[in-house]
Amino acid sequence: MNLNQVITVSPKVISQEIAGETVILDLESECYFGLDAVGTRIWHLIREGADLSAIYHILLDEYEVEEAQLQADLEALLADACERGLITVQDAS
Numbered sequence: 001m002n003l004n005q006v007i008t009v010s011p012k013v014i015s016q017e018i019a020g021e022t023v024i025l026d027l028e029s030e031c032y033f034g035l036d037a038v039g040t041r042i043w044h045l046i047r048e049g050a051d052l053s054a055i056y057h058i059l060l061d062e063y064e065v066e067e068a069q070l071q072a073d074l075e076a077l078l079a080d081a082c083e084r085g086l087i088t089v090q091d092a093s
Helices: 037-049 053-063 069-083
Strands: 006-011 014-019 022-028 033-036 085-091
Touching: 006 037, 006 053, 014 037, 022 037, 033 037, 037 053, 037 069, 053 069, 069 085
Parallel strands: none
Antiparallel strands: 006 085, 014 022, 022 033
16 A cells, blocks of 8 residues: 555535444435545545545544555555545545
């Protein structure tokens, strides 16, 4: 995982937090996606403009998780969101 990356939410996506979880609507495909509490925290950090390095270190501080597990889970979530067109991930300039 390259921590020197910037994540951007697609302008074709809206989201709403409901009872500690986030519901995301892709306006283009009209599909809904759900995030659990940890996914919601990641989504908030992305929306706040945090880069991948900041997100990784914040989560490492906030949750009791091994670095390798956090890296794998974060990569999986971002890859899925990217594949679905919810976000873009780019190298920082």
